[in-house]
Amino acid sequence: MITIKNLCFSYGKTEILTNVSSQFEEGKIYGLLGRNGVGKTTLLSLLAGAREAKEGMILYNNKPLFENQDAISAIGLFYQRNDLDRDMDHSKVEDVFKKAKQFREHFDLDYAYELARKFNLKTSKRMNKLSKGNEAVTQVILGLASRLPVTIFDEVYLGMDAPSRTLFYSELLDEQERFPRVFIVSTHLVSEMEHLFDEVKIIENGQFTLDESYQTAVEKGNTLTGDAEIVSNLTKGLKVIREQVLGTTKAVSVFGELGEHVREQCNTHKIAISQMPLQDLFIALTEERG
Incomplete structure (x- = not known):
């Protein structure tokens, strides 16, 4: 579904990604691992089409991903709230759900409210009044309920307590069984989340030092x-x-x-x-x- 070929990316003279090649296949959960500052978020933003690959290629279904309308409508990147659109600060959670329904073809509003009940998230609260944990829960719900072919979670669990994270893992696995797609999960909680992964990719020194199935790794x-x-x-x-x-x-x-x-x-x-x-x-x- 997504193919990376000889991808390089730099910020000024600082090289972040060097000649990276890999692929992400439908129906698998990928664990993206790496120490702080190695380029995980940069890679995920490239995969989501938020940045253009200047060197090398990223393809979505064999076509260039950047500014590809099919890719834009199929890929979602969900992350910490400090990166959210500030126009949503004063919106209620329920309004954020309804807006997602307008723009995401397969967004399941009923499932979003069901998840909100499971996570004890009050949808009548405004976004800027949520705790860090509930900000993270909102992003998790948006990601799961959008049912996008490619769903990317960039350390979205930060701020969630252990019971909430456990519920997130359970719902992710259930969703993958009901509606198989590509899930990419960037995390530092390796021991807690490794049971989720079909494939593992480790970034180090700008490249994948490990790119294997979980079992092989x-x-x-x-x-x-x-x-x-x-x-x-x-x-x-x-x-x-x-x-x-x-x-x-x-x-x-x-x-x-x-x-x-x-x-x-x-x-x-x-x-x-x-x-x-x-x-x-x-x-x-x-x-x-x-």
Whole structure:
């Protein structure tokens, strides 16, 4: 549905994205991960058509995305309220819902009110009187109820308490089952949200350092723990992303296929192999090294 080819983007002389290529397919939930300042929001604004790709291409259904009316009507970017149109400040939540219904062909107003009840959001309140949590809830409702072919949430959960976030995750999964589409979720709450993802993309140094299905990604992250010398020998030639030593015991985290020989040797020498949670893998792949 969306294809990125050799995308580059800079602010002045500061390069943000470098030769990025990837794709987003219908019916999948994508987790977009990266440390602060690596270009996640820039990429999402490009995907939403809010910025033009000066170098490289972004295609929506095989046609250039920027200023493409089909893409404009199909893609929605939902984010923190400080980026909202200030003309809406004094509008009631219910009026914001009704306006969305006017401009979004598939916006389900009944579902929006149903979600408002579930989140305990008073739709008679004005936008500028909402708490941070309810501002976030309003954006979540707009995103889910719009039923757009491509729905992008850029850390929209910020300000929501744990029960609200849990409800958001549940509704997102239910919506994907009822009305399959592309969901792109940018987040720092990796351990809390990883169960949502079909695909994972990690941005680091202007590129995707990981662009895999969720299952493939976590299967590639493993920690070998045991005798320090044996572990060191077994991990030679592998992509080591973290090491810890305690006396004669060593734990080495690697990214990539271990291979049958390494696994057999681990079994022979009683070296434990444990799969890394996605959050640990994300931290290890993006942490600064001296």
